[in-house]
Every structure is written in C-alpha cells, then in structure tokens.
Amino acid sequence: RVGRTPLMAGNWKMNLNHQEAVVLVQKLAWTLSDKRHDYGKVEVAVFPPYTDIRSVQTLVDGDRLDIRFGAQNVSTHEEGAYTGEVSAGMLAKLGCSYVIVGHSERREHYGETDEWVALKARIALKHGMVPIVCVGEGLAERREGNHVAFCTNQVDRSLDGLTAEQVAGLVIAYEPIWAIGTGETATPQDAEEVCAGIRAQLEVSYGGEVADSVRILYGGSVKSNNVAALMQEPDIDGALVGGASLQVEEFAAICRYY
Numbered sequence: 244r245v246g247r248t249p250l251m252a253g254n255w256k257m258n259l260n261h262q263e264a265v266v267l268v269q270k271l272a273w274t275l276s277d278k279r280h281d282y283g284k285v286e287v288a289v290f291p292p293y294t295d296i297r298s299v300q301t302l303v304d305g306d307r308l309d310i311r312f313g314a315q316n317v318s319t320h321e322e323g324a325y326t327g328e329v330s331a332g333m334l335a336k337l338g339c340s341y342v343i344v345g346h347s348e349r350r351e352h353y354g355e356t357d358e359w360v361a362l363k364a365r366i367a368l369k370h371g372m373v374p375i376v377c378v379g380e381g382l383a384e385r386r387e388g389n390h391v392a393f394c395t396n397q398v399d400r401s402l403d404g405l406t407a408e409q410v411a412g413l414v415i416a417y418e419p420i421w422a423i424g425t426g427e428t429a430t431p432q433d434a435e436e437v438c439a440g441i442r443a444q445l446e447v448s449y450g451g452e453v454a455d456s457v458r459i460l461y462g463g464s465v466k467s468n469n470v471a472a473l474m475q476e477p478d479i480d481g482a483l484v485g486g487a488s489l490q491v492e493e494f495a496a497i498c499r500y501y
C-alpha cells in the first residue's frame with residue numbers, strides 16, 4: 244500500500260442532532276489525542292448529516308482538530324429551484340473535504356443511478372472536494388458469482404466523464420449490500436477479490452499510476468475485531484464504517500487497527 248494513507252471514514256447516516264454531533268466529535272478528538280496509542284498512520288474523517296456540518300466545522304477549525312469531515316450526499320445541480328437539495332458549493336464553503344456519492348442506501352431508497360453518481364462525483368470535484376464513490380453487489384449477484392464484474396461495471400459508469408487526473412485523487416468504497424448494517428462482514432479474501440478487481444479495472448481504463456494512487460475502502464459491518472485482517476489485504480486502503488462510527492471507543496479502536 245505504498246503511498247496510500249489509510250482512510251477511516253465514519254458514516255453517521257441519519258443519526259445525531261448537531262448537539263450530539265459536537266459531543267461525539269469532542270470525545271473522538273480527546274480519544275485520538277491519547278498518547279498511549281499511535282493514531283498517526285491513518286486519516287480519520289466523519290460524515291455527519293447536513294444539519295450537523297456547521298457545528299462540526301466550528302469545532303474542528305476552532306480546536307484545530309486533526310479530523311476531516313464530509314457530507315453523505317450532494318445535489319447534482321449548482322444552485323436554483325431544487326427544494327430540499329444541498330449544493331457542492333455550500334458543502335465546500337463549510338470546509339468539507341469529502342462527499343460520499345452513490346451509497347447503496349441512496350441507490351436503493353432514492354433510485355440513484357450510476358449516471359447520477361457520476362454527476363455528483365463531477366460536481367464535488369469541481370468544488371474541490373474528494374468524492375467517495377460507493378459500489379457494491381447485492382446478494383443475488385454474489386450468489387451468481389457476478390460480484391466482481393457487477394462492481395467494476397458500477398465503477399466504470401460512476402466515473403463517467405472524469406479525467407485520469409481526477410480519478411487519481413478519488414476514493415472508492417466497496418460495500419457489499421448484504422454486509423451493510425447486517426453484522427455480516429465479507430471475509431478479507433472476499434473483500435480483496437473485489438477491491439483488486441476494481442484496481443485492475445482502473446489500470447485498464449486510466450493506467451497503472453492512477454490505479455495505484457486511488458484509495459479503495461471496504462465497508463460493511465467493519466468492527467474493531469475484524470478491521471485488522473481486512474487491512475492486511477494489499478488493495479484495501481481503509482474502511483467506510485457505519486454503525487460502529489457512532490461509538491467513539493469502537494471507532495477509535497478501528498482507527499488504531501495496526
């Protein structure tokens with residue numbers, strides 16, 4: 244994993260109001276500053292709901308915390324008559340480093356297609372944020388043995404219109420749908436098979452140098468007791484963590500997996 248700093252990303256989903264968010268980030272910062280552990284090898288990022296981002300920004304900036312943050316979604320439009328949407332420009336202004344695009348919950352519950360995901364990735368990049376592009380197969384594709392092709396196709400289509408230079412700075416998250424929030428984790432070998440397949444596909448499309456620089460995360464019931472084995476795999480560069488990111492001690496333990 245030479246040159247790729249592991250990223251531990253906590254997706255809070257639709258949990259915690261802005262006051263609870265402040266408490267969690269304060270506790271997390273305090274825990275990460277504990278000198279008995281070395282957290283220096285990973286980058287830590289949290290993904291609060293939109294309504295919490297301003298509070299998280301104030302805390303992170305005010306206390307110069309070594310925690311990045313981002314949004315769980317973004318509009319495909321720059322601005323205008325799109326009631327209920329939040330633009331990339333607004334998120335960039337709040338100091339978001341990242342935007343999660345194409346999470347399986349958005350694909351499933353809000354009908355987001357690969358075309359939408361590509362638009363979201365493009366607009367995030369245009370505003371200086373790094374998209375975390377999520378892909379992952381359902382149980383049916385896994386049972387049919389089509390999981391690698393399914394995910395590499397999703398990657399191809401979700402990156403449509405991006406330049407090789409843009410792709411080089413991306414983060415991709417492989418999250419098998421059957422492992423999200425179910426307590427059922429992919430084995431390290433299962434996860435590596437798909438992550439390696441994605442990197443191979445990136446090499447074909449954009450060249451070896453680009454493929455080597457993209458960080459590929461695994462997500463799906465990552466916990467402190469399974470993260471180390473996943474991180475041993477050569478093509479897994481971090482984790483997208485849902486449920487466990489709401490528990491400070493557990494998330495911190497994931498961040499110091501090594």
Ligand code: PEP
Pocket residue numbers: 254256418422423424425426462463464465483484485486487
């Ligand atoms: C996620 O939300 O991206 C996720 C992987 O959730 P969990 O860790 O709860 O499975």
